[in-house]
Amino acid sequence: MPMKVDIISEWTGEIGEVTIGATKKEGGSRCAAIVIGGGSGFPFLGGSAPGRKPLIAFEFCDDPKLWSPIVTELEGDVVNDAGDWAARVEELHRPDLLRFYLTSTRRRGFQDFSQLRRTVEEVLERSTLPLIVEGSIDPAIDSETFLCCGEAGEGERLLLGTAEEGRYRSVAAAAMAYGHSVIAQSPIDVNLAKQLNILLRETGVPHDRIVIDPYTGALGYGFEYSYSAMERIRFAALKGDEDLAMPMISSAIDSLNIKEVREADPGQRGEMAVKWELYTAVSSVIAGASVVCVRHPETIVPLRSAIDSLWGKTGGGD
Amino acid sequence: MALKALDIYKLLPKKNCKECGEPTCLTFAMKLAAGKADIEKCPYLDEEARRILGASTKPPIQLVKIGVGERSFAVGDEFVQFRHEKTFNHQPGILVAVSDLWPDDRIQDVVREVRDGVLVRIGTDLRLDGIAIRCESGSAEEFSRAVAAVEAKADLPEVLMAADPVVMEAGLSVCGAFRPLIYAATHENYQGMCALARKFGCPLTIRAESLESMAELSALAAKEGAPALLIDPSAATLSDYVKKATAIRQNAVSKTVPDLGYPIFFDTTVTGMQDAALALGVDKYASVLVCDRLSIPSRNALLTLRQNIYTDPQKPIQMNPGIYRVGEPVRDSPVFLSVNFSLTYFTLQGYLEASGVPCYMLVVDTEGYSVLTAVAGGKLNETLVAESIKKTGLESEVDHRTLIIPGYAAPLSGKIEDESGWKVLVGPRDAAGVAEFLEKEWKK
Amino acid sequence: MQDVEKSSFSGKAELLKMLDGIEGEFSYEGTAYHLPVTYAITGRAIHTGDEARSAYEDTGGNPLVAAECITSFEQAKHGKEEDPYTGFIVDSVLRKLGYSLVDGSILGLALLAGTPPRPDTAAAICRELQEKYILTFLAGDVISSLMESGVKVGAEYRLVPLGKKPLRGIHFIDIIARVAMMFGGVAPGDTDRLLRYAQERARAFVIVFSGLDEPEIEVYDTFSLLGIPILSVDGYDGREWVQVEAGDAVGKGLDLKGIKVTVTAIPIPMACSPAFEGKSIRKEEMFVEFGGGRSPAFELLRSRPAEEVTDGKVTVIGPEIEDIREGSAVPLAIIVDVYGKTMKKDYEPVLERRIHNFVNYGEGTWHVAQRDLVWVRISKEAVAHGVRIEHLGELIAAKFRIDFPDLLDAIQVTLITDEKKVLEAKGEAGLIYEERDERIRGMKDTDVDTFYSCTLCQTFAPNHVCIITPERPALCGAITWLDGKIAYEISPSGANQPVLKGDMIDEVRGEFEGVNRFVKKASHGEVDRCSLYSILEYPMTCCGCFECIAVMVPEVNGFLIVNREFTGETPSGMTFSTLAGTIGGGAQTPGFAGISKGYILSDRFLQAEGGIERLVWMPSLLKEELHDRLVQKLKEGGIESLFDKIADEEKAVALEDLIEYLARVDHPALGMPPLI
Structure with a gap:
């Protein structure tokens, strides 16, 4: 007697959607307004469609001294000008999104906010992909930094990072005042993620403008905690917890700095970086991340093939 | 339930x-x-x-042992769908494929690589597990030659991959006593394959397209007396694999379809995207992974991912206590106290490296608890620190007697000074602040 | 004195006359919100006199609408007022202002209007507003008065001069209306939401001097509809206008709108940080010590009515540091009086315990124990840097303000070093301690309708939910019901949430409908039922940080308890760590429970299974630790002899030994009904 094997699905919740980027028609200058998130299941669990296809963001910065030499050496002089770099990334590496780190703000005593504003404007001028901007990490300059980012990107529907517990007001303010969205990062813990989302909501940031970053440890350096945190956040959201029902972004930012990669045989270092990012990113999308970030340009092609193979070329699955 | x-x-x-x-x-x-x-x-x-x-x-997924001796491994015996629910118990074995069309020396190059290759992480040796010998010649003689070539170089677990029971038997006659995994029984040949599995006492992989026919075949194989089974959902693409593997695991752990309660076999070579397939196999329920020869970077990333995913989420990975060096410290370099919770250790180490100041880390045994938990639970105390200073010979490494302790251990500073005789500087609570701390506090 | 009610009545007529006079087309530039107040209230864009008059009529004669239309018309007709007056503030500037409000770099908004009695009155108010991070708008003669007395005005000084006439104060309201629409999601025309937003979220108040004409009084009086208090420094009386002295105006405004200014730097000549918490001050390093058996000393925190607490006031009664000989022991009373709208008497002991941490945060101060057992030292080094006894008070007051901004509105510290007065006060304190103990000891689960949860451990025990009740502390022993309650007050979105008991399902097992509902949700649907007083049926889940484990020993109808510190094997055949490994991780394991030491002494302990008489074994160290309290408890129950019948590792190692021992001492559990 032939039997039927079912997939058991008992979810009730849905993941919210967040839009990044605004086209000319919408008051911005991006080539597209990308929607991330959505869906009502785990990727490939639950029998229904796997949800929206995850996107690849390429990370770059405005002060290459604070970036991995593996990348800066490969990219060449272009890294000294954020606008040039942005243009090159878009033309050559072709990610889905750009994630721009204002690493210049991390220099001690940074105060040059007018330059900062020009830098963001330049990156916007030289690129067309929806943009994620990472501001300062120092509370002392948060207020001015995020005001710059918010203003310079007005109308562009940026995704701004990064809000943390105890350091979220300026990012939230920039998002609310200038129509952007916020990355909310908590240290690998489902309850802390929820708490931060509640704080943001109370400040006035609506749910459809929050992207959860559960913090992604590099492979071998706590990645397993992040992997499970992502699964648990998604799980809680599907069970109906609206304070966790936002799309997630994952970036194992330390991947290129860890010993295994940094101290790899020089002939293999580039490949080591790519594999480290690839294994992490593939695992993150299967754990529920909607955006995965990479820093090595050569990670993009194999990662895209994997995502295409999982979600289909056109994505969406449905 | x-x-x-x-x-x-x-x-x-x-x-x-x-x-x-x-x-x-x-x-x-x-x-x-x-x-x-x-x-x-x-x-x-x-x-x-x-x-x-x-x-x-009875575990919802059968425990299956593959190979004999030091490198043998067991898979299955899993209870949960998500690792956070409890833990994943048995990490997948990774076997590198060779072909019986290859000459002996080419086969043996691969065997040597698998036999000797090792990645040392957190005090553990990580290795690939064995060799998959694929019959592409169709010839029993060639197949048994290839098996013998593998056997001549190492006692590694093996998968014998042949569709014809006659060819399979030729391979088994060489290594059947070492519990290789037989691959694969299908609806067409299962009687012959089951007979071989029974005769040699070897685990058997069954392969079918749909989950329904898989469940049917596993019941048939069990009836034929196959002692232990693995199942290959014969997925050709990544999404096909993940969908089927997820469904198998779900139906197995919930005991909805007990006939699917066997470890999963995944031949990643057919996907054309080996790295992604291996990563997904590790994440999503594969118990035996077959792949083509791996570059060192692929191998390292794969072994590290496997170590991560198969860590018990309720038990932190522990570092071995002792002195660790960051950069090349000298006799007046700073000494940081840290605990043997790996995440704490790696986080601090990362920031110390980023600071560019060579230094020592004194890692003490807090049973894998983080600083905050260890202080609260009394695991991190002045006696432990004083004893660790003595035991590790720290006093002969440096000329000064100043210990930088984590910010959260501040309540212990006085007691540590009294017990150890060292001067204590209280560092930042968050490791991200160590560079600034070194600049402001250490240099003065 | 101008009577607000009367003036506003005649002002209404005049306002209407002015409104009748407007004609032609007019609008503001640089805004997408038309005439923002009118737009927010009516949802309509006004450009002509007729439209203005009809909007006024349709809003039932709202003076704000009138004032806005008149202002807009006048600006269109006469052009923008000359510098420094800003007139209407454009959207792009406003966006930045909204940013600063959300961001926290501006804490609130104030409007100063009218003619100050003396220039320095306004100057002093402005200085205070600047210090308190309030963005201040100015309208009327107050502007010229400030400028004459040398005060710099302009946005960069957080003093924004809106216009020459107090009527231009209407811009203050158009700003609030636009903030509501830009940031608060208030739709134009949705008056209810506008009012609610303004009342709840707009941290704004108005200070008026004399000189408002009648239409202006009518307009300003309407501000109170938006929850904006009007503080009258002089000249007005009636309606809801609050009379204040000039010097109290800012404080009153902040208070009425609940604006709290947080301080981070504590102005004392001593560093203050958790980093110094563990620094001890040895005898040879100490300048003076208090208590510790060497002199009488105590500390007490009391909740007082608002009028009895002057925020930030520190008083030293008795000798100061300069009157004290180095190396001596001096009496000390630390009395902290606090006031807070939501402060409750129950919180006193919990807050009082923080004094210990705070004093230890000082680089040169050290503190151990609590209540009348305290022992405090100040180091020579600190004294050399100028630290005095009063600085202890400054430190305590400042830290309370920083750590409990929402709970405490005022903190006042009194330090007594005069022996006679310390002894006197100590006697009173003793009574308060006793009363508190009595209250907490006596607090029963049946006295409250709300328990508290703790989900801190979900990081590693995903489905674990601790339910903390007055009679059952968290299983880590670290959080009592009161701690949970306060943690929730301080951080409403934190890990401790209120759990309404709801209907009783089973009294003996301690199962409540509300608790079940909460646990089901907080355990992500994994745990359906939770009985608080039973270990056999639906016991609470276990995380991993429980102090002790209670284990069923079916062979003797009893339970044994093993604490974390005990490393040996228990008669059950398992060690603490084996047991912990099996029951931890957030699972329900009938027959086993992670518990706190305190719970052993609770009447609810093993309530469903028959109470403490089921207790057959525990490690000798634990027995010793609990000795006094346990004996006391047993005595109260008339079963004092039980204490010696409870075996330990010296009396029984294996199960066989235990069975034999219990039979020998005739342990009551043997005669109780079998557990299974």
Whole structure:
């Protein structure tokens, strides 16, 4: 007697959607307004469609001294000008999104906010992909930094990072005042993620403008905690917890700095970086991340093939 | 629904005879509930209890051992769908494929690589597990030659991959005593393959397209007396694999379809995207992964991912206590106290490296607890620190006597000074602040 | 004195006359919100006199609408007022202002209007507003008065001069209306939401001097509809206008709108940080010590009515540091009086315990124990840097303000070093301690309708939910019901949430409908039922940080308890760590429970199974630790002899020993009904 094997699905919740980027028609200058998130299941669990296809963001910065030499050496002089770099990334590496780190703000005593504003404007001028901007990490300059980012990107529907517990007001303010969205990062813990989302909501940031970053440890350096945190956040959201029902972004930012990669045989270092990012990113999308970030340009092609193979070329699955 | 320890205890004879090896029936019940004991160990169980307990305490996924000796491994015995629910128990074996079309030396290059290649992480040796010998010649002689070539170089676990039972038997006649995995029985050849599995006492992989026919085939194979099974959902693409593997795992752990309660076999070479397939295999339920020869970077990333995913989420990975060096420290370099919770260690190490100041890390044994937890729970205390300074010979490494302790350990600073005789500087609470701390506090 | 009610009545007529006079087309530039107040209230864009008059009529004669239309018309007709007056503030500037409000770099908004009695009155108010991070708008003669007395005005000084006439104060309201629409999601025309937003979220108040004409009084009086208090420094009386002295105006405004200014730097000549918490001050390093058996000393925190607490006031009664000989022991009373709208008497002991941490945060101060057992030292080094006894008070007051901004509105510290007065006060304190103990000891689960949860451990025990009740502390022993309650007050979105008991399902097992509902949700649907007083049926889940484990020993009808510190094997055949490994991780394991030491002494302990008489074994160290309290408890129950009948590892190692021992001492559990 032939039997039927079912997939058991008992979810009730849905993941919210967040839009990044605004086209000319919408008051911005991006080539597209990308929607991330959505869906009502785990990727490939639950029998229904796997949800929206995850996107690849390429990370770059405005002060290459604070970036991995593996990348800066490969990219060449272009890294000294954020606008040039942005243009090159878009033309050559072709990610889905750009994630721009204002690493210049991390220099001690940074105060040059007018330059900062020009830098963001330049990156916007030289690129067309929806943009994620990472501001300062120092509370002392948060207020001015995020005001710059918010203003310079007005109308562009940026995704701004990064809000943390105890350091979220300026990012939230920039998002609310200038129509952007916020990355909310908590240290690998489902309850802390929820708490931060509640704080943001109370400040006035609506749910459809929050992207959860559960913090992604590099492979071998706590990645397993992040992997499970992502699964648990998604799980809680599907069970109906609206304070966790936002799309997630994952970036194992330390991947290129860890010993295994940094101290790899020089002939293999580039490949080591790519594999480290690839294994992490593939695992993150299967754990529920909607955006995965990479820093090595050569990670993009194999990662895209994997995502295409999982979600289909056109994505969406449905 | 798994039975709780108390429910199991009620069914036990309550004699406390110790014949099962446990001191009391209650202890035995606890172990049964956790899937860590075998019901057969109890000699006084009545039939009814045996029936109930047998079904309920048997792991939903069969435990299968592959290979013999030092490098042999076991897979299966899994209970949960998500690792955070409890833990994943048995990491997948990764076997590198060779072909019987290859000359011996080419085969043996691969064998040597798998035999000797090692990645040392957190005090553990990580290795690939074995060799998959693929029959592409169609010839029993060539196949047995290839198996012999592998056998000549190493005692590694093997998968014999051949569709024809006659060819398979030729391979098994070389290595059948070493419990290789037979691949694969299908609806067409299962009787022959099962007979071989029975004859050589080897685990057998069955392969079918749909989950329904897979469940059917596993029942047939079990009836034919195959001692242990793996199942290959024969996925050709990544999404096909993930979908099927997820469904198998779900139906197995929920015991909805017990005939799917076997470890999963995944041949990643057919996907054309080996790295992604291997990563997904590790994340999503594969127990045996077959792949083509891996570059060192692929291998390292794969072994590290596997180590990560198969870490018990309720038990932090621990570092070995001792002195660790960051950069090339000298006799007046700073010394940082840290705990042996790996995440704490790696985080601090990363920031120390980023600071560019060579220094020492004194890692003490807090049983894997983070600083905050270790301080709260009394695991991190002045006696431990003082003893660790002595035991590690730290005093002969540096000329100064100043120890930088984590910010959260501040309540202990005075006691550590008294107990160790070292001067204590309280560092930042967050490791991200160490560079600034070194600049402001250490240099002055 | 101008009577607000009367003036506003005649002002209404005049306002209407002015409204009748407007004609032609007019609008503001640089805004997408038309005439923002009118737009927010009516949802309509006004450009002509007729539209203005009809909007006024349709809003039932709202003076704000009138004032806005008149202002807009006048600006269109006469052009923008000359510098420094800003007139209407454009959207792009406003966006930045909204940013600063959300961001926290501006804490609130104030409007100063009218003619100050003396220039320095306004100057002092402005200085205070600047210090308190309030963005201040100015309208009327107050502007010229400030400028004459040398005060710099302009946005960069957080003093924004809106216009020459107090009527231009209407811009203050158009700003609030636009903030509501830009940031608060208030739709134009949705008056209810506008009012609610303004009342709840707009941290704004108005200070008026004399000189408002009648239409202006009518307009300003309407501000109170938006929850904006009007503080009258002089000249007005009636309606809801609050009379204040000039010097109290800012404080009153902040208070009425609940604006709290947080301080981070504590102005004392001593560093203050958790980093110094563990620094001890040895005898040879100490300048002076208090208490510790060497002199009488105590500390007490009391909740007082608002009028009895002057925020930030520190008083030293008795000798100061300069009157004290180095190396001596001096009496000390630390009395902290606090006031807070939501402060409750129950919180006193919990807050009082923080004094210990705070004093230890000082680089040169050290503190151990609590209540009348305290022992405090100040180091020579600190004294050399100028630290005095009063600085202890400054430190305590400042830290309370920083750590409990929402709970405490005022903190006042009194330090007594005069022996006679310390002894006197100590006697009173003793009574308060006793009363508190009595209250907490006596607090029963049946006295409250709310328990508290703790989900801190879900990081590693995903489905674990601790339910904390007055009679059952968290299983880690670290959080009592009161701690949970306060943690929730301080951080409403934190890990401790209120759990309404709801209907009783089973009294003996302690199962409540509300608790079940909460646990089901907080355990992500994994745990359906939770009985608080039973270990056999639906016991609470276990995380991993429980102090002790209670284990059923069915052979003797009892339970044994093993604490974390005990490393040996228990008669059950398992060690603490084996047991912990099996029951931890957030699972329900009938027959086993992670518990706190305190719970052993609770009447609810093993309530469903028959109470403490089921207790058959515990490690000798634990027995010793609990000795006094346990004996006391047993005595109260008339079963004092039980204490010696409870076995320990010296009396019974294996199960067989235990069975034999219990039989020998005739332990009551043996005679109780079997557990299974």
